[in-house]
Amino acid sequence: MVLKLDRSRGCLLGGAVGDALGWPIEFCSLSEIELRYSHGYREAAFNGAVTDDTQMVLFTAEGLLRAYVAVQKSPLWATHAAYARWYRTQTEQYPAEFEPNDGWLLPHQALWDRRAPGNTCMSALGAAGYNPLRADNNSKGCGGVMRVAPIGLTHTEPFETAGRISELTHGHPTSSVASGAFALLIAHIARDQMPLLAAVDAVIGYAAQQEQSGETVEALSLARDHATLGSGRGIPAPLAPGLNGGGWIAEEALAIAVFCCLAERDPIDAIYRAVEHDGDSDSTGAIAGNILGALLGTEWIPDEWLRKLELREVIEQMAADLVAITEGRATSDLAKRYPA
Numbered sequence: 001m002v003l004k005l006d007r008s009r010g011c012l013l014g015g016a017v018g019d020a021l022g023w024p025i026e027f028c029s030l031s032e033i034e035l036r037y038s039h040g041y042r043e044a045a046f047n048g049a050v051t052d053d054t055q056m057v058l059f060t061a062e063g064l065l066r067a068y069v070a071v072q073k074s075p076l077w078a079t080h081a082a083y084a085r086w087y088r089t090q091t092e093q094y095p096a097e098f099e100p101n102d103g104w105l106l107p108h109q110a111l112w113d114r115r116a117p118g119n120t121c122m123s124a125l126g127a128a129g130y131n132p133l134r135a136d137n138n139s140k141g142c143g144g145v146m147r148v149a150p151i152g153l154t155h156t157e158p159f160e161t162a163g164r165i166s167e168l169t170h171g172h173p174t175s176s177v178a179s180g181a182f183a184l185l186i187a188h189i190a191r192d193q194m195p196l197l198a199a200v201d202a203v204i205g206y207a208a209q210q211e212q213s214g215e216t217v218e219a220l221s222l223a224r225d226h227a228t229l230g231s232g233r234g235i236p237a238p239l240a241p242g243l244n245g246g247g248w249i250a251e252e253a254l255a256i257a258v259f260c261c262l263a264e265r266d267p268i269d270a271i272y273r274a275v276e277h278d279g280d281s282d283s284t285g286a287i288a289g290n291i292l293g294a295l296l297g298t299e300w301i302p303d304e305w306l307r308k309l310e311l312r313e314v315i316e317q318m319a320a321d322l323v324a325i326t327e328g329r330a331t332s333d334l335a336k337r338y339p340a
């Protein structure tokens with residue numbers, strides 16, 4: 001149960017590069033991608049711009065870090081407050097000055113760009129009160145699941161915590177279960193250092209014991225079966241039998257990412273496969289990137305991508321800070337970046 005720095009970094013940087021890879025084609029069908037990139041999407045330049053997926057991952061991490069620094073604050077409360085700060089970045093002008101309690105993350109200007117923020121997250125956070133309650137909607141859009149990887153890196157009850165943090169914006173039980181399953185998967189591969197297939201099996205087994213988990217268990221089981229039996233070979237991920245919805249909803253986004261990571265031996269093949277399809281490319285790319293990095297660290301990520309990646313230093317600092325709290329370290333630097 002040790003979190004190594006390279007896996008923490010790999011998970012967050014991998015998610016960000018998957019997000020950036022998917023962003024230019026988030027709203028394109030596969031045939032539009034083929035038309036637009038006549039030499040193939042792999043030949044297109046990686047531009048490094050990240051979207052709401054990476055922004056919200058950073059605010060999730062900030063919530064966990066602030067809860068740790070404050071000691072008495074629950075991750076749920078602190079993450080709720082962190083998402084309120086993200087909501088500010090999407091609805092207000094960049095302010096002339098910041099308050100000390102705004103912390104270290106909020107002033108990074110790139111976070112204030114609107115990169116197709118999810119409607120459900122925006123409306124739920126716009127309507128949210130002071131208390132961290134389950135959102136008053138029945139959405140299982142993938143905006144609940146795409147942001148919870150940091151919980152798997154740090155938390156001892158990742159399934160339960162991620163489920164509740166997902167509920168802050170997405171009220172459908174499948175969003176909670178898929179989010180819990182994703183955080184548990186990250187915990188198993190990054191901290192327990194389980195091989196991916198064994199971790200997926202363990203997550204399916206755990207989720208199957210939970211209430212209202214049918215849709216998530218079915219989607220993950222299909223992903224595992226198609227990937228391991230080879231029945232998904234050579235076809236775009238969402239066209240694998242049973243995974244044809246494009247990942248706009250929670251359990252599909254997770255299943256598509258898991259399918260791509262299991263089906264491809266080469267992580268670059270896996271990440272491209274996770275974005276080149278009709279569906280929600282940046283979110284499926286982000287989730288796949290989180291998984292690949294939690295598993296492999298940072299070595300698989302091309303230098304050119306890292307050089308161009310927006311918010312890279314912020315992401316790397318956050319990854320190091322998450323490791324510090326799993327080791328029980330409390331430094332004055334942490335207290336400064338994450339005021340209680």
Ligand SMILES: [Mg+2]
Nearest residue numbers: 051052053282
């Ligand atoms: Mg996005």
